[in-house]
Amino acid sequence: MKMLFVTAICVGSLGCGPASDTPTKPSPNANAAQAASPTPSLAPNTERLANSGNENAKLAVNRRQGVENPGTSGPKPTPQFRPSGENSETAVTMDKEGHFVEVRVFKDHPQFDRIEAVWIGLPLKELRFRLRNGKTITARTEKLTNLQSATTAQLLAIAGLSAQ
Numbered sequence: 001m002k003m004l005f006v007t008a009i010c011v012g013s014l015g016c017g018p019a020s021d022t023p024t025k026p027s028p029n030a031n032a033a034q035a036a037s038p039t040p041s042l043a044p045n046t047e048r049l050a051n052s053g054n055e056n057a058k059l060a061v062n063r064r065q066g067v068e069n070p071g072t073s074g075p076k077p078t079p080q081f082r083p084s085g086e087n088s089e090t091a092v093t094m095d096k097e098g099h100f101v102e103v104r105v106f107k108d109h110p111q112f113d114r115i116e117a118v119w120i121g122l123p124l125k126e127l128r129f130r131l132r133n134g135k136t137i138t139a140r141t142e143k144l145t146n147l148q149s150a151t152t153a154q155l156l157a158i159a160g161l162s163a164q
Contacts, residue, residue: 079103090148102147109152110164117147129159137161 079091081103088106095101100119106112114130123142130136137159144150144158156163 081105084148086152104147106152111161112152112155115147115155117144127155127158129155 077093079093081089081091084090084104086106087108088104090102090104093101093103095118102117102119104115104117106114109132111131112129113132116128118126118128120126120140125141125144127139127141127144127147128136129139139158139160141158144154153163
């Protein structure tokens with residue numbers, strides 16, 4: 001029984017070894033093909049992805065080849081504002097640290113001019129209120145789901161202001 005166990009281990013370890021003990025020699029044509037091509041050849045699937053027109057696929061191919069993300073350089077894109085409740089507009093962007101930043105601009109609110117909510121953690125957000133009188137108030141809260149759906153009554157309470 002013991003001998004059977006030792007034999008099984010020996011046979012199993014032989015199956016895990018390299019496929020061939022002889023080193024493979026590169027073909028003489030491989031060096032000529034590499035010398036003729038200024039860039040390394042892509043695998044067929046990678047080449048198909050790179051030429052697909054899909055930007056995400058191109059970024060994935062660039063990451064595989066160690067190319068810097070071309071989208072990280074250049075000017076920061078401007079946020080795209082969309083209509084929101086209570087005659088305001090909202091947009092979402094990202095700061096340098098990678099936090100989501102929600103921006104809400106009020107067109108005719110008597111107190112609020114602009115509010116920015118920075119997502120510090122999942123429930124925690126830091127709000128910066130810019131008021132019409134020029135003052136800025138900063139507050140942290142876990143009560144706000146997102147800035148777009150918040151009512152001005154909720155925002156006034158978080159800022160510690162009373163309605164006018």
